[in-house]
Each structure stands twice: as C-alpha cells, then as structure tokens.
Amino acid sequence: MKIATWNVNSVKARLPTVLEVLKAIECDVVCLQELKCETDAFPYMEIEDAGWTCAVHGQKSYNGVAILSRHPLEDIETGLPGDESDEQARYIEALVMAEEPIRVGCLYLPNGNPAPGPKFDYKISWMDRLAAHAKSRLVWEEAFVLAGDYNCIPRPEDCWDPAVWIDDALTRPETLAAFQRLKNLGFTEAFEALDNRGHQYTFWDYQRGAFQKDHGIRIDHLLCSPQAADRLEAFGIYRDARALTKPSDHVPAIASFR
C-alpha cells in the first residue's frame, strides 16, 4: 500500500504531467494539493479513465485538494472543522477501503507569509485546528495518515541555506512548535522514521535555477498514527518529477505500508 502526497500547482495547467507522474509512481493513494480549480472543473474524466477514484474539494483559482485512490473511498469529509467561516479548500479526508483500510487526510497548510501578520495568524490557527481534528481521529485507534503540503521546514538541514529562511513563515518558531505539537499527539513522520537524512527536498522554486543548484526545501510530509506507523516499510521522494517539462515546483513524497 503506497500513499503519495503531491502539490501539483494547478491540475488543469499540468494535466499531462500529472497523468505521467501518477503512472510512474505506481501508488494506491495520491493526495493532491493546489488544484487551483473548482470541484466541478476537476478533470474527472481523464483521471478516472486512468483508473482512479477521486474525492475532490476544489475552489476557484487557489487551493483545492483531492484524494485519488485505486481502492473504493468511504466516509469522505471536506473542510477542516473548527471555523465555519473558513472557506479555503485545504482539507479532505477519506477512508481507503484496501484489504487493510487506511484513513487518509489530505491537507494544504497555509503558507503564512508575510509573517508576522494576519496570514501568519491564519496559518497558526489552522495548525491548531488540524491538531484538534487529528486528536479526535487518534481516539479511533485506526491506521490514519495525514499527508500534505505542510509549508513547514522542520529542521535547518531540511533546506539548502537556513540563513535564507530566517523569519520566514515556513521556519518561524511558532510554526515549528505547532508542527511538533501535532507530532506529539502520537504521530510518526514517515521520513523521520525511515530516512531522516538532511537535504532531501520536496520543493524547488521556479526562480534562479533552484532545481539545477539543488536549492530546495522539504515541506511535504506524511504523518502516521501508531496503527499506520506499525505498518510503515519504506519512504521515498520522486525527485524525477521536477525534471519533467512543465513541472510542478513540488514533487511527490511517498510512504509504503504493509
């Protein structure tokens, strides 16, 4: 059972690339972020024709998340609880009915820049809401994976030059503390458990030849409940996706489960 998370940076502008990568990574479940289209505008036909069941929570122009699965999906829920006035499409969850079911939450955490400011406040409150929701799911004692673009660089060695990122919303102490609080609820970060090297990036900016110079950051993560962590067996980053024509600026991060 392989689960990937990938920020596609527009599913419509990049559909051929998306289909190519989906084929290459051979996963059972793929969490997509930054669809940048409304739910009804999602390219269901092309992606379903490639063999996927799709749960989509879209929004015009920005954000938007989806879970693609080779197995049936049940209990689909959209939106993160805790703020009825929040209309940004950043969270979707579903129960993947594989032989051993796994519940998957797909998230696109707010960037939060400029910090400090209202966007940063929204980021931190969103992280607190995510932790509250995650806590309520852990009570169920299921295999549960929270996968997505966390917009959080956990350690200095998760970026090419920490000096560039000082005071940025992706590295600020409040962001790192909120990420740690989430993990402290009982989640195992797949990368940390199975790899944990420095300089293993999932994002390279389009500017300044960042990919060619390997000036990247690691911001796409998979967090596993204890029952999911017990089944963890491999982790990988599909770096090749960044070298394709018309690439997303992110690449898939992939965890394998028994």
Place this chain on the structure above:
DNA sequence: ATGGCAACCAATGGTTGA
C-alpha cells in the same frame, strides 16, 4: 551585469505562492 518563475484572473498588470 548581480540577473533569471509560474499560474490565476482580468486585462495587457496585479496577486499569490514559497
């Protein structure tokens, strides 16, 4: 020389992202 992106919507530029 100290640069160099991409997508969106709307409009031929401004906003957002990280």
